Amino acid sequence: MKKITNKKEQDALSRRNFLSKTGAGIGGLALAPLALDATTSSELIPKEKPHPLADIQPEWRNRNQEMSYRMLGRTGMMISEVVCGGDPVRSDNFQQVHYALDKGLNYLDMAPAYGSGDCETAYSKVITNSSMRAKVFMTTKVSGFTNVRSDLYQDIFKGLPSEKQNAILDRANEIRAERGVDKPGYFFRYWTGQKRSNDPSYLANAMVKDYGHLVDGSKAFKKKIKDSVEGSLTRAKTDYFDILMCPHGANCPEEVQIPEIYETFSELKKEGKVRFLGVSTHNDPAGVLRAATETGEYDVVMCAYNIANGGYLEDAIANAYQNGLGIIAMKVAMAVATHHEAIQPIPQWRIDKVNRIVPGDLKAPMKAYVWALQNPYISAVISNLWDRQFIDENLSLAGMKVDLADG
Numbered sequence: 122m123k124k125i126t127n128k129k130e131q132d133a134l135s136r137r138n139f140l141s142k143t144g145a146g147i148g149g150l151a152l153a154p155l156a157l158d159a160t161t162s163s164e165l166i167p168k169e170k171p172h173p174l175a176d177i178q179p180e181w182r183n184r185n186q187e188m189s190y191r192m193l194g195r196t197g198m199m200i201s202e203v204v205c206g207g208d209p210v211r212s213d214n215f216q217q218v219h220y221a222l223d224k225g226l227n228y229l230d231m232a233p234a235y236g237s238g239d240c241e242t243a244y245s246k247v248i249t250n251s252s253m254r255a256k257v258f259m260t261t262k263v264s265g266f267t268n269v270r271s272d273l274y275q276d277i278f279k280g281l282p283s284e285k286q287n288a289i290l291d292r293a294n295e296i297r298a299e300r301g302v303d304k305p306g307y308f309f310r311y312w313t314g315q316k317r318s319n320d321p322s323y324l325a326n327a328m329v330k331d332y333g334h335l336v337d338g339s340k341a342f343k344k345k346i347k348d349s350v351e352g353s354l355t356r357a358k359t360d361y362f363d364i365l366m367c368p369h370g371a372n373c374p375e376e377v378q379i380p381e382i383y384e385t386f387s388e389l390k391k392e393g394k395v396r397f398l399g400v401s402t403h404n405d406p407a408g409v410l411r412a413a414t415e416t417g418e419y420d421v422v423m424c425a426y427n428i429a430n431g432g433y434l435e436d437a438i439a440n441a442y443q444n445g446l447g448i449i450a451m452k453v454a455m456a457v458a459t460h461h462e463a464i465q466p467i468p469q470w471r472i473d474k475v476n477r478i479v480p481g482d483l484k485a486p487m488k489a490y491v492w493a494l495q496n497p498y499i500s501a502v503i504s505n506l507w508d509r510q511f512i513d514e515n516l517s518l519a520g521m522k523v524d525l526a527d528g
Contacts, residue, residue: 173445183256185225189520193500194447196397196420198258198363202494202519204228204449206505207240214507215243221512222247225519227257230423230503232369233353234264241356254359261353261362262369262401267376269345271321273336274328292327293320302373302405307433310464311403311425311452319404322372329375342381350389364421365389366399373405374412383418397421403452406430407437410448414441423449423503427456428475428492435496442498451503453493454486478526490518495525 177197184190190199205221207230218229229248231240241261248254278286297303302319310316325336346367353362365386371377377400389395399421402409406424413419414437422441426434427450438448455464457471472485479488490502504515 183225183227188225191500194420195445196447200228200258200501201226202501203516204501204503205230206503207231207235209505209507210240210243211236212239212243215246217506217508217512218247220509221506224516229257229259232262232264233349238356241353245358258363259359260364263346263349263367264369266345266368267372269341271325273339274325277332277335289327293323296326297323307430309429311455319372326375342379343385346385350394361393362395364397364399365395366401369401371400371402371409374408377409377413407434410437410441414444414446421447423451425452426450427453428489429456429471438498447500449501449503450493450499453502454489457485457489480523487514487518491521491523
């Protein structure tokens with residue numbers, strides 16, 4: 122598989138290969154992908170078709186000739202095609218991040234939930250001064266934000282008679298069934314107990330009509346966000362985050378439609394503590410992505426997108442791109458990774474599928490990343506870079522263009 126650095130070749134190959142192989146039905150979109158290597162000019166998007174990103178000036182950090190970069194939607198941030206996941210980064214496991222930065226990686230992901238904040242503390246050991254801070258884009262999340270809404274409704278639920286409680290539970294299940302959020306082939310388990318995380322969210326959804334007036338406008342929403350951000354700034358020892366993702370792990374569209382998210386983010390932005398608003402989602406990723414796009418408030422979405430569930434997300438991803446959002450694909454390799462004990466066994470059909478579609482002798486997880494990066498509307502894939510071997514393998518995939526086989 123050759124690495125193509127000519128942008129004209131990249132654009133034509135990306136669009137022809139990916140859009141014709143996914144069976145996703147994004148047909149009709151003629152927007153150029155934002156895939157650039159470090160030598161590409163700043164002519165990001167052809168002017169023949171208006172687009173929200175047409176006049177966005179690129180913001181480069183840690184630019185390296187050996188790395189390929191794409192614009193992260195309307196943020197203008199030119200991020201490495203493979204970015205650093207924060208889950209394995211700890212105070213006793215962070216030296217490998219320096220190695221990744223030397224190779225041109227420039228985006229660091231973190232969250233208070235990772236190691237009870239130790240991930241953010243560990244990154245402070247990497248980004249030790251202002252010159253280092255200027256080399257990277259840093260993202261954190263508001264972990265546990267969905268619990269604020271769920272807990273407020275749960276408190277109301279507990280005080281209701283059993284007959285009313287049963288009716289609410291029935292309605293919650295009806296909403297889930299209507300939306301197909303648990304449908305095999307769309308819902309995939311990435312950690313033990315993941316499916317249960319939908320329960321409180323849909324209990325809340327079933328109660329909105331009758332009890333929403335008791336929850337809307339609660340000061341708990343703003344307090345959770347501000348307390349979370351202040352804690353993250355302290356642990357990471359930075360003055361600001363480039364992206365704040367709220368919620369961390371939205372389960373449904375309603376969780377990105379809370380006005381207090383936008384209001385609090387705006388206040389934090391004015392204070393210089395955050396720059397752009399994002400959200401991450403594992404459950405119902407297409408529904409959450411569509412909802413985030415429709416709000417007009419979100420700049421970035423990190424969603425579970427892989428060889429197994431991809432067909433369900435293509436339209437939502439293309440629409441988000443049209444509207445100027447940056448998309449980071451997560452759980453890309455996890456769909457075929459056999460080293461994650463919590464999600465074993467991995468069905469053989471997933472491994473067979475990625476081996477069939479992506480040519481060559483790469484490991485299945487590496488092929489999964491290659492597959493996702495052929496989508497020209499994705500800005501990057503996020504990878505847990507546990508050690509130098511993971512870095513060497515996964516960063517080598519940036520800029521790789523292949524002819525995908527029929528799936």
